[in-house]
Amino acid sequence: MRTAYSVETVRAAERRLMEALPDGGLMRRAAAGLAVVCGEALGRVYGARVVLLVGSGDNGGDALHAGARLARRGAGVTAVLISPERAHAAGLAALIAAGGRTADVSDTEVVRRADLVVDGITGIGGRGGLRPEAVPLARAAHQGRGVVVAVDLPSGVDAGSGEVAGEAVRADVTVTFGAYKPGLLIDPGRGYAGAVRLVDIGLDLGVGPGPEKDRVPGHSDHSGQAVTAELEALQYADVAALLPLPAAESDKYRRGVVGVAAGSARYPGAAVLAVAGALRGGAGAVRYSGHSADAVIARYPETLVSGGRPSEAGRVQAWVVGPGLGNGTEAQEALHDVLASDVPVLMDADALHLADRDAVRGRGAPTLLTPHAGEAASLLGSDRAEIERERLAAVRELASRYGATVLLKGSTTLIAAPSGGPVRVNATGTPWLATAGAGDVLSGLAGSLLAAGLDALDAGSAGAYLHGLAARHAADGAPIGAHDVADAIPVAWRDVRAL
Numbered sequence: 001m002r003t004a005y006s007v008e009t010v011r012a013a014e015r016r017l018m019e020a021l022p023d024g025g026l027m028r029r030a031a032a033g034l035a036v037v038c039g040e041a042l043g044r045v046y047g048a049r050v051v052l053l054v055g056s057g058d059n060g061g062d063a064l065h066a067g068a069r070l071a072r073r074g075a076g077v078t079a080v081l082i083s084p085e086r087a088h089a090a091g092l093a094a095l096i097a098a099g100g101r102t103a104d105v106s107d108t109e110v111v112r113r114a115d116l117v118v119d120g121i122t123g124i125g126g127r128g129g130l131r132p133e134a135v136p137l138a139r140a141a142h143q144g145r146g147v148v149v150a151v152d153l154p155s156g157v158d159a160g161s162g163e164v165a166g167e168a169v170r171a172d173v174t175v176t177f178g179a180y181k182p183g184l185l186i187d188p189g190r191g192y193a194g195a196v197r198l199v200d201i202g203l204d205l206g207v208g209p210g211p212e213k214d215r216v217p218g219h220s221d222h223s224g225q226a227v228t229a230e231l232e233a234l235q236y237a238d239v240a241a242l243l244p245l246p247a248a249e250s251d252k253y254r255r256g257v258v259g260v261a262a263g264s265a266r267y268p269g270a271a272v273l274a275v276a277g278a279l280r281g282g283a284g285a286v287r288y289s290g291h292s293a294d295a296v297i298a299r300y301p302e303t304l305v306s307g308g309r310p311s312e313a314g315r316v317q318a319w320v321v322g323p324g325l326g327n328g329t330e331a332q333e334a335l336h337d338v339l340a341s342d343v344p345v346l347m348d349a350d351a352l353h354l355a356d357r358d359a360v361r362g363r364g365a366p367t368l369l370t371p372h373a374g375e376a377a378s379l380l381g382s383d384r385a386e387i388e389r390e391r392l393a394a395v396r397e398l399a400s401r402y403g404a405t406v407l408l409k410g411s412t413t414l415i416a417a418p419s420g421g422p423v424r425v426n427a428t429g430t431p432w433l434a435t436a437g438a439g440d441v442l443s444g445l446a447g448s449l450l451a452a453g454l455d456a457l458d459a460g461s462a463g464a465y466l467h468g469l470a471a472r473h474a475a476d477g478a479p480i481g482a483h484d485v486a487d488a489i490p491v492a493w494r495d496v497r498a499l
């Protein structure tokens, strides 16, 4: 499990550690790790042209100390000081003592010519996008020939949310200290970070190795304070441990039956795609209820179809409702039946528009909502752009309002439980997944995992993981249709289980 912590949590852990270390000791650790990654990025340090973009806080101090190390190894190091009078004094002295020099903030040419640009404008203390004086430097770094290494996080990215208000540095590599920050894992910030390298500076966040310990919410650190991760990203091994596997005594019913209430005369394809996902999600059988039975059977003859209402379809262990359902009376009846059932329900697409909030909140069994940003915006009375800017806040707000687990789709997929706790983030997707019907496949897949017995948070996050991985396998650099994603789900399972 990869975890990210809030800025407040990281700062508190830093304070505790700083008290135990000599003055400047923590920054020297950070700078040493940063210099190692810079050296790797350069390949050959001796004779390289290194430019440091130095802001007025400790982030600039890290850059200056790392620059001093590179200068001692024979690099030509120039520090562009954005506020010369406020630059980190000890860092600047170390750089000058090591033979480095300074340049004026207007000198974008030196940035353009550098082999390596180290972005130390702002770290976790940054607020808002880059200020105007820093923008030309960030642009020059992007346009120049050198590799860009961001210190702690790309300047201009909000550490807590990934929001980018205005411009931000585009890094090839980000060297982050002590713990991942949410802004490195959530778009748009994630898109600015490049490859993220975590440097251990000895912070104690109460996090041990292995997924079990990481998963304990409110795990206690040395000071006795509860430390809860802000975000969790499942890794291969975590997903492998969650996947339902048939045992010797399994039969199709014991593996779980998933019901799919989807499709309409107008949108039969959505039913076919949801069933396609459901058949590959680990349930032993898929029941289909609705008006697209002929289309479903034609493509997937193994489906148990019924043309009546979901309440007449027979026993299932979880329902998927919504894709292509439409909004007529029959759609409302189907949704009513499904919500009245005592099994977990995944609601997607039209079901999200039709559902009454109190009906969802009042359910005894778990509910998983899977909106994309547009659907989330209409549920929250907001607009799509705002949801995409502040995904973390949006998914938490929805989970709390609906008393349900919410999976917010998009370039970054986030899954939040109604009880709070760490939000899951999934990064296996690819922009090739932005294709019509891909969400229908996900709803079937995650619903099938629910029917097989996973809880809503695990079903959503393991489903999103497999879905993204399947898309990567299917696309492999070329456009794909949603059915290709469904076809590649077994490849993704094998990939995860191969560990």
Ligand SMILES: NC(=O)C1=CN([C@@H]2O[C@H](COP(=O)(O)OP(=O)(O)OC[C@H]3O[C@@H](n4cnc5c(N)ncnc54)[C@H](OP(=O)(O)O)[C@@H]3O)[C@@H](O)[C@H]2O)[C@@H](O)CC1
Pocket: 011, 014, 015, 018, 026, 027, 030, 055, 056, 057, 058, 059, 060, 062, 121, 122, 123, 124, 125, 126, 127, 128, 129, 130, 131, 134, 151, 152, 153, 156, 177, 201
């Ligand atoms: N704490 C520790 O133990 C350790 C911390 N470490 C390092 O310290 C970093 C945190 O340092 P920090 O707290 O000094 O804040 P930092 O990120 O440098 O930025 C604040 C400065 O930037 C300015 N500024 C703000 N917004 C801006 C904007 N949009 N555009 C431009 N400028 C802006 C703001 O100026 P002001 O608002 O006062 O005018 C203020 O002066 C952390 O990320 C890590 O790298 C490591 O060494 C490990 C040990």
Ligand SMILES: Nc1ncnc2c1ncn2[C@@H]1O[C@H](COP(=O)(O)OP(=O)(O)O)[C@@H](O)[C@H]1O
Pocket: 372, 408, 409, 410, 411, 412, 413, 429, 430, 431, 432, 433, 434, 435, 436, 437, 438, 439, 440, 441, 442, 467
């Ligand atoms: N830029 C992107 N990068 C990665 N995944 C994406 C991107 N855009 C969309 N997706 C994923 O593609 C799927 C699209 O689902 P959705 O928006 O519901 O489409 P549809 O309604 O056509 O099925 C979701 O799983 C979403 O997370």
Ligand SMILES: [K+]
Pocket: 059, 119, 120, 121, 122, 123, 150, 151, 152, 153, 154, 155
């Ligand atoms: K930075």
